Amino acid sequence: MNSLTASAAIATGRVQLANVRQSALVTARLRALWIMLLFIFATLTACVRIAQLGLFERTPERASLAEALLPSRGEITDRNGVALARAFASYSLWFNPKALGEGGAPLVKTAEEVARALVGIFPDADYADLVARLKAGKPCYLRRRVLPEDANKVFALGEPALEFPREEQRFYPQGSLAAHVLGFVDEAGKGHVGMEQVLEPRLLDPVHRGTPTALSIDARAQGALEDELGRGMMETNAKGAAGLILDADSGEVIALASLPSFNPNRSDLAYNDLVFNRVSNQVYELGSTFKPITIASAIDAGVVTDLAVRYPATPLQIGRFTIHDSHNFGASLNVPEALIHSSNVVTAQVADKLGPVALKRTMEQLGMNERPTIELPARGFPLWPRGGGEGGKGDWARLTTMTVSYGHGIAVTPLHLAAAYAALVNGGIWRPATLYKVDPAHLPPGRRVFQASTSARLRQLLRMIVADGTGRKADAAGFRVGGKTGSAEKPGSGGYRKTSLIATFAAAFPMDKPRYVVIVMLDEPQATQQTSGQRTAAWNAAPIVGRLVPRIGPMLGVVPDAHHDVDISDLSPLVSSGEGE
Amino acid sequence: MMVSAHRFRSIGWIALLLVCAALVMVLAFRVNALRSQVHRTELQIVALRKEKLYLETEVETRANQQQLKLWNDVEFGYVAPTAGQYLANERQLAAFAKPDGPDTPAPIRVASADDAVAAEAAFPSVISDLAAVADISAPVARSDEDEDKPAARPADAAERAKATANLGARLAMVTSLKKDSKDSKDGKAKSDKASLAKSGKTAKDDAERSGKGAKLTAGKADNKPGKPAAAKSDKPAKTAKPAPKPAAKGSKSAP
Numbered sequence: 001m002n003s004l005t006a007s008a009a010i011a012t013g014r015v016q017l018a019n020v021r022q023s024a025l026v027t028a029r030l031r032a033l034w035i036m037l038l039f040i041f042a043t044l045t046a047c048v049r050i051a052q053l054g055l056f057e058r059t060p061e062r063a064s065l066a067e068a069l070l071p072s073r074g075e076i077t078d079r080n081g082v083a084l085a086r087a088f089a090s091y092s093l094w095f096n097p098k099a100l101g102e103g104g105a106p107l108v109k110t111a112e113e114v115a116r117a118l119v120g121i122f123p124d125a126d127y128a129d130l131v132a133r134l135k136a137g138k139p140c141y142l143r144r145r146v147l148p149e150d151a152n153k154v155f156a157l158g159e160p161a162l163e164f165p166r167e168e169q170r171f172y173p174q175g176s177l178a179a180h181v182l183g184f185v186d187e188a189g190k191g192h193v194g195m196e197q198v199l200e201p202r203l204l205d206p207v208h209r210g211t212p213t214a215l216s217i218d219a220r221a222q223g224a225l226e227d228e229l230g231r232g233m234m235e236t237n238a239k240g241a242a243g244l245i246l247d248a249d250s251g252e253v254i255a256l257a258s259l260p261s262f263n264p265n266r267s268d269l270a271y272n273d274l275v276f277n278r279v280s281n282q283v284y285e286l287g288s289t290f291k292p293i294t295i296a297s298a299i300d301a302g303v304v305t306d307l308a309v310r311y312p313a314t315p316l317q318i319g320r321f322t323i324h325d326s327h328n329f330g331a332s333l334n335v336p337e338a339l340i341h342s343s344n345v346v347t348a349q350v351a352d353k354l355g356p357v358a359l360k361r362t363m364e365q366l367g368m369n370e371r372p373t374i375e376l377p378a379r380g381f382p383l384w385p386r387g388g389g390e391g392g393k394g395d396w397a398r399l400t401t402m403t404v405s406y407g408h409g410i411a412v413t414p415l416h417l418a419a420a421y422a423a424l425v426n427g428g429i430w431r432p433a434t435l436y437k438v439d440p441a442h443l444p445p446g447r448r449v450f451q452a453s454t455s456a457r458l459r460q461l462l463r464m465i466v467a468d469g470t471g472r473k474a475d476a477a478g479f480r481v482g483g484k485t486g487s488a489e490k491p492g493s494g495g496y497r498k499t500s501l502i503a504t505f506a507a508a509f510p511m512d513k514p515r516y517v518v519i520v521m522l523d524e525p526q527a528t529q530q531t532s533g534q535r536t537a538a539w540n541a542a543p544i545v546g547r548l549v550p551r552i553g554p555m556l557g558v559v560p561d562a563h564h565d566v567d568i569s570d571l572s573p574l575v576s577s578g579e580g581e
Numbered sequence: 582m583m584v585s586a587h588r589f590r591s592i593g594w595i596a597l598l599l600v601c602a603a604l605v606m607v608l609a610f611r612v613n614a615l616r617s618q619v620h621r622t623e624l625q626i627v628a629l630r631k632e633k634l635y636l637e638t639e640v641e642t643r644a645n646q647q648q649l650k651l652w653n654d655v656e657f658g659y660v661a662p663t664a665g666q667y668l669a670n671e672r673q674l675a676a677f678a679k680p681d682g683p684d685t686p687a688p689i690r691v692a693s694a695d696d697a698v699a700a701e702a703a704f705p706s707v708i709s710d711l712a713a714v715a716d717i718s719a720p721v722a723r724s725d726e727d728e729d730k731p732a733a734r735p736a737d738a739a740e741r742a743k744a745t746a747n748l749g750a751r752l753a754m755v756t757s758l759k760k761d762s763k764d765s766k767d768g769k770a771k772s773d774k775a776s777l778a779k780s781g782k783t784a785k786d787d788a789e790r791s792g793k794g795a796k797l798t799a800g801k802a803d804n805k806p807g808k809p810a811a812a813k814s815d816k817p818a819k820t821a822k823p824a825p826k827p828a829a830k831g832s833k834s835a836p
Contacts, residue, residue, distance in 0.1 A: 039598055046605045053612055068627040088638055089631070148639065173641035223646025478664025550661045560664035563673075 066210070072168050074202065074209035076182060076195060078219040079252075079437050081212070085182050085196065085264075088171035091151045091164040093143040095133065099160040106161045111135045114159060118142070121153045144187075145169060145265055170196075176261045178222050180277045181215065181253075181376070181435060184264035193275050195435060198375050214437045216252035221245055224551040225255040229520065232544040233259055236525035236535070242278035242414050243544075244519040245552065248422040248508060250438045251431035251446075253374070254516065254556065256280075278523070281378040283411040286521075287488030288342045288537075289421075289506040290407030292458055295335060295347070296424055297362040298354045300454045307335045308574050311346040318399050323348050326536075336574050339461050340469030342485060344406045351405030356396040359404060360387070365449045366423060366430055372415040373432035383411035407486060414504070418519045421506050425462065425482070425514040428455040463511040463566045468575060470538040474507055474545040478560030479553050483507030483518075483545065485537035490524070500524050505541035509549055510558055511566045520544045 071087035078084055097106030107114055111134035119127050122143060133140055142162070146154070151164050170185035183194025191197040195215060202208050225243045233241040245254040258278040276282065298304040310332040316323040325343050338346035351359055363369065371379040385400045386392035396404065403409040415433055423430035428450030431443070438444070450458075462482030465471045470485040486504040489496035503522045508514040520541045525531070531539040553560060653659055668674050 035594075039594060042598060043601060046601050049605060050608065053608065065623050065627065068623075069630055083638070083641055086634075086638060089635070147642075171638065171642075173638055174645045175642075175647055177646050219646060223650065227647075227650050478667075550663070554662055559667050559669070560662075561667065561669055562664040563669075 070206065070210050072209075073170060073185070073189070073204060074199075075212035076199070076203075077212045077214050078178075078217045078222070079214055079254075080218065081214070082219040083173055083212070084178060084215065084217070084219065086171050086173065087168055089166040089168050090171055091146040091148065092141055092167050092169075093146050093151075093154060094139070094163045094165050095142050096139050096161050096163050097137045098139070099163065106137055107134060108159055109157075114157065114162075117157050118154070121150050144268060145171075170264075170267070172264045174219060174223075175265065176263045177219065177226065178217055178256070179261045179264050180258045180275075180279070181217055181222075181256050182264055184262075184267045186267050193277075193378065194376060197377050215435050216247070216254065216437050217256070217435070218254050218556065220555050221552045222255040222257065224548060224555075226257045226259065226261070228544050228548040228551070229257055229259050231547075232520070232522060232525075232540060235530040236522055236528055236540045238522040238525040238540075240278055240523040242282075242519075242521040242523070243548075244279050244414055244418045244517075246418045246422055246433060246517040246519075247438075248426040248514045248517050249431075250440065250443055251419065251422065251433045252438050253433055253435050255552075256435075277376065277378050278414070278521070280372055280374055280376050280413055280415045281380045283380045283382050283413055284502045284504075284521070284523075285408050285411045285488045285491070286414070286417055286502065286504050286506075287407040287486035288344075289417055289484050289486035289504050290405065290410070291339060291342065291347045292424060292462060292484050293362065293366065293420055294351050294354070294359065294405040295339060295461065296450050296454050296458050297359055298350045299457055300362075300450050301354055301358045303354045303358075304335055304350060307571065310334050311338070311349045313338075313343055313345050316345045316348055316402075318348075318402060321399055323402065334574055336461060336464060336571050337576070339484070340465050340575060342470055347406045348402035351401050352398065354401075354405075356387075356398070356401040359401055360396055362449065363404070363410070365447060366416070366420040367432075368410065368412050368416055368420070372413050372419070373434075374415060375435045380413050382413070382416065385409050407488060414519045414521050417504070417506055418517050421508055421517045421519070423449045423455075424458050425455060425508045425511070425517070427452045459508075459511050459514065460566055460568045460571055462508065464568050464571060464575065466507070467568070471505065471507070471542050471545075473538060474505060474542040474549070476509075476546050476549040476553070476560075478562045478564075479549045479558065480510035480512055480561075480565050481507050481545065481549055482509070482511040482514075482566070483542075485542055487536040487538075499535070501535055503535065503537035503541045505537050505545050507545045507549075509553065510561075510564075512564060515558055516552075516556060518545055518548065520548070 073087045075083055075087070076085040095106075100106060100108075111131050114134055115127055115130035118130055119125050125143070130142065133142060146164065154162055155164070170189075172179075172182065172184075179194075181194050183192050183196040185191050185196050191200045191203070195213075196203070199213055202213060225245060229241040229243045232238070241257075241259040243255070243257045243259075245256075246252070247254055256279050258276070260274050262272065262274040295304065311334070313325065313329045313331060313333045315325075323344050325341075325345050327341070329337070329341050329343055333341065333343050333346050335346070335350065337343070338350075367373060368382055369384045371381050385396055385404055387396045387400075388394040400409055419430060419433050423446075428448055429446035430449045431446035434444070459482060462484060463480065464482075465484055466475045466481050471481075471483050474481050474483055484506050486502075486506065488502045488504075489498060490500040490502060491497070492500065501524065503525050505518075505520045507518045507520075509516060509518070522537075522540055522544075525535050525540045527533045527535045534540070550560065
């Protein structure tokens with residue numbers, strides 16, 4: 001039993017041993033297999049990674065670079081690439097009452113002292129408001145936009161609670177220059193008034209906002225225009241002024257100014273009356289500046305064929321209404337004389353001969369019956385004289401035709417006038433005004449309003465007005481300026497007001513090949529010493545053009561030349577000297 | 582023996598694995614290092630571009646049209662050029678040379694000191710600048726030209742005065758001066774070295790600065806070989822102006 005048991009036990013022990021050996025072998029082999037698999041896997045991984053790194057790895061985060069430099073809002077430049085509006089991280093002045101720790105006074109000095117120092121740095125700041133904000137102990141902006149040097153001065157006050165976070169804001173490096181063209185961006189980042197509003201989708205589009213948008217404006221010409229307009233406005237104590245420089249051939253607006261202006265950098269202050277654009281939004285009766293248009297229409301229609309024909313210049317009675325001239329110019333005047341002296345009577349007679357249909361058609365072709373064509377959102381609708389018939393759409397009455405001929409009874413924006421003068425001098429093609437830079441090879445299609453010969457004749461006449469007539473003060477030496485004055489009384493309650501004038505000078509230069517149209521307008525200029533006690537355009541608006549043209553001409557590629565001028569020898573004998581408006 | 586061979590192979594495998602792993606790690610580290618370097622560089626680029634834009638904007642703001650106008654009103658008083666300042670074509674230019682008329686008196690000529698003296702006083706300063714620049718910019722061309730025209734160098738003051746009489750001769754003078762300036766520059770450099778050795782490291786910057794100045798003043802001084810040192814000391818050393826070409830070219834036309 002025992003031996004049997006023992007042998008059985010030995011036998012099972014042997015079997016067990018064999019089993020153990022077997023299983024150990026299997027385990028070892030399995031482990032070896034695992035390790036081999038691990039080796040193969042690791043090697044493969046390494047190979048794949050090497051291949052991946054060597055072959056497919058891209059330069060890291062290339063896209064992020066462009067993204068980091070993409071402005072939050074696209075840049076707007078002038079036609080020469082000068083930045084007019086830019087997204088810019090500028091300093092703000094932030095009051096952080098917890099900068100000195102919780103509890104205790106937020107400021108080192110008293111609030112009054114700090115406020116006084118701040119007013120010393122920012123003279124336009126409100127002392128009482130600053131004291132109130134500093135005392136309130138709530139974190140708030142004290143000022144949105146701070147110049148680095150002012151920030152340094154504030155820093156020197158040694159108040160840790162006054163912080164200067166740099167925030168991406170809309171910045172206009174040129175200050176109030178071309179403010180009405182650009183508009184402004186409010187604190188919510190929305191564009192208002194000018195091209196900021198018009199271009200908003202493009203300026204915010206990630207695809208386009210990396211590249212600056214070029215406007216047709218020339219910053220230098222714009223600066224000169226605003227400067228001269230401002231000077232003219234100051235000299236005449238005028239309420240406001242408007243000015244426009246238009247490329248006569250392409251319709252590009254080179255400069256557009258409406259004064260008084262606003263500062264788009266202070267968007268918090270920009271909501272006010274100054275935002276109103278006198279050039280494109282306000283309509284005026286522009287007076288005598290319409291006379292060349294009437295004469296051109298008459299020459300074009302064949303009504304005026306002989307410029308030597310004389311018309312009576314005595315006051316003209318039409319029904320109950322009498323058309324006067326500003327002075328007595330003698331018994332009769334011919335057309336060149338009528339323009340030089342700015343005679344309402346003769347122009348009215350020419351218009352009478354021309355008839356309402358032709359004059360109205362010319363005015364319509366010049367776009368005087370619709371809002372001005374420009375990209376700006378604020379565009380004024382003209383006061384278009386009512387005709388007879390249904391809805392006032394019929395022909396004008398005889399008196400209406402006559403008053404429209406010298407710019408009364410029709411109110412348009414200075415922009416309308418500029419586009420009309422461009423057509424008058426550029427060979428007769430009317431083109432819409434634009435604020436975008438136009439490629440000279442792809443000019444927008446215009447419409448022919450006057451024949452080229454009419455335009456050539458008008459160039460002579462306009463040059464004569466400046467050389468011998470009411471526009472003499474605009475005669476910048478060598479620039480062959482031509483133009484027409486216009487001094488219209490403003491309508492008030494109970495008829496026209498004798499002392500409230502709109503003085504306009506519509507000019508173009510150089511008259512032998514007109515490149516630019518310049519419109520200068522003063523709103524209610526006063527008679528001052530600088531204007532020799534006069535308030536008409538010949539004494540206030542014309543001198544502005546006379547000073548402006550020599551400043552902008554060379555920059556815009558017009559070289560002054562004293563030996564070069566329009567040939568007016570065929571018209572000179574028709575004109576006797578005399579004084580006009 | 583068998584076991585040791587087996588173990589040896591295993592160790593070999595492990596070693597190979599470790600080497601592979603190490604290589605992969607090294608590679609991965611290097612790639613990551615390079616990548617973060619690129620990233621840092623990109624960040625630097627972004628920061629610098631922003632800084633550039635910031636400075637650009639600041640300059641534009643400070644120099645905006647209104648500010649320029651104010652400065653012009655107060656400081657400069659520049660006005661737009663008038664018609665008389667433009668010439669439309671060659672014909673207008675030629676019109677200036679036209680004799681006034683058949684019976685006009687001859688132009689009045691004022692008696693004065695020797696022209697050459699005036700020329701000597703007027704021209705050397707200009708020429709020395711050009712010479713100094715030419716010296717820096719075109720050393721090879723200069724040495725060739727010097728060898729070609731060694732006789733062009735004026736020997737004394739009389740010859741000098743004669744040489745200033747026409748443009749070609751003046752430019753020839755440039756040639757000679759350049760050689761002189763080179764010589765003296767070498768001399769000066771030597772003296773600089775000496776001073777450097779003397780005064781040690783602290784004087785290094787000063788020596789370099791004076792060496793730079795000396796290069797230019799040397800060119801200037803050599804215009805007046807016969808003159809005392811006091812005469813040149815009243816003209817301070819100017820920085821070189823970037824207009825080397827005409828001087829280098831002009832010297833070829835020397836007689």
